[in-house]
Amino acid sequence: MLVFVLKLRYFFQAMPNGVLAAIVVVNMFPFLEKFMDIPTLWRQDKYHLVIWLVTFAAVLCLGLDVGLAISMGFTFFVITVRSHRMKMVVLGQIPNMNIYRSLSVYKAVRGSKNPKCSLSL
Structure with missing residues (x-):
C-alpha cells in the first residue's frame, strides 16, 4: 500500500x-x-x-x-x-454425586453442617 x-x-x-x-x-x-x-x-x-x-x-x-x-x-x-488474586469459595457436594460446587452459585448443593469440615478452594 x-x-x-x-x-x-x-x-x-x-x-x-x-x-x-x-x-x-x-x-x-x-x-x-x-x-x-x-x-x-x-x-x-x-x-x-x-x-x-x-x-x-x-x-x-x-x-x-x-x-x-x-x-x-x-x-x-x-x-x-x-x-x-485468590478467590475463596465454600464448596458443597451435589447430592448422590462425587462432585463439589460453590455454595453461593449452586443452590442444589449440600453443605456440611460442621463449618470446620467445609472445603475451600
Whole structure:
C-alpha cells in the first residue's frame, strides 16, 4: 500500500483536502466502530476493556511504537495481578454425586453442617 501511494503521490497532490479526509475517515470507520463494543466488553470482562482503553489512549497520545510498548507492559501487569488474586469459595457436594460446587452459585448443593469440615478452594 505504501509503495502504491508513493508511486501515485502526484495524483494525490492535486486532490482537495476534503477528498483526502474522506478517504481517511472511510478507512478508519471499522476502527471507530470498536467504540460500540465497549458495553459488551464491560459485561464480558472488565480487564479486557481496561487493556483496550489503555492501548487506545497510549497509541493515540504517544504514537504507535511507544503506545504499543506501554500496552504490552500494562497487559503483563494486569495478567500478573489477575494470576495472583485468590478467590475463596465454600464448596458443597451435589447430592448422590462425587462432585463439589460453590455454595453461593449452586443452590442444589449440600453443605456440611460442621463449618470446620467445609472445603475451600
